[in-house]
Amino acid sequence: MRYVPLFLITLTLTFVADISTAGESVIGSVKTVKGDASIVRDGKTIPANAGEKIYAHDKFLTGNASSLGVTFRDNTLVSLGSGSEFVVNEFLFNPAESEFSFISKMFKGTISYISGKIGKLSPESVKFQTPVATIGIRGTRFLAKVEG
Template sequence: MRIKRAGPMWRASGWAGVLLASASLLGQGSAGAQEATASQAGIVKVLQGDVRAERSGKTRPLATGERLYAGDRVLTGAASAVGFTLRDDTLISLGSNSQFLLEQFAYNDKTDEGSVAVRLTKGTLRYVSGLIGKHSPESQRLSTPTATIGIRGTDFIVEVAGE
């Protein structure tokens, strides 16, 4: 597992999809937040290639504008990437061949309090903290097969190598 601060030293070849998704997300904000339901965690903002979500044993292809919920597992194929915004404006981008689980998401839009727990099993992830991270950074957690990380920064990249 490698953890990197986002910065100018990225490898161009493996990060093209993640960069595209992140750049697009930063300009879009939370346009869909007003129409979000209490159980909705986020919404897909950008997508390239084969991206699927699993929930309750059922797999479905994802599309731009589709809602994500706590418990959703997101899988990206080869040469694929996805970027989504959580209701607190947290931005998450996944590169190709990634396996990601949105383990837990709770957010009170009146107080900006809540918690986020995510798991990256394989692939690359860029995480930019939203309002939960600004209000209570200790309420964010990222797990990988080899470590659990308390998120205190606002913008970072994690890469988990496959088997």
């Protein structure tokens, strides 16, 4: 009996691994960088240079006196101030099939968030989270600060 759950766990893990590598598509790009900014992707940390393409699950980090601005494929504009940590957990922009999702989380720091087409076409698909709250939007443009 004990082997059954283990077998299922193995199956599940394999399945998840397949999803995370299959069909990874570009969701936007880095446009502005000041100071020390980086992206954590698949466990590796790379510099966040202007012109760097970005993908779902990327985590963005900024150091002291640093900032970072990115555009997303649905025209959402996100920019971070110093000492920030922000991750895009889910991004799906497929208007032809009416498939939308933009789920992101801010762990610390400051952010300016200007929502794009997903926010217009399907506001309920946009979720912005912090460790203590979840934001739903209609429109829109907002600022958030999370104390680390």
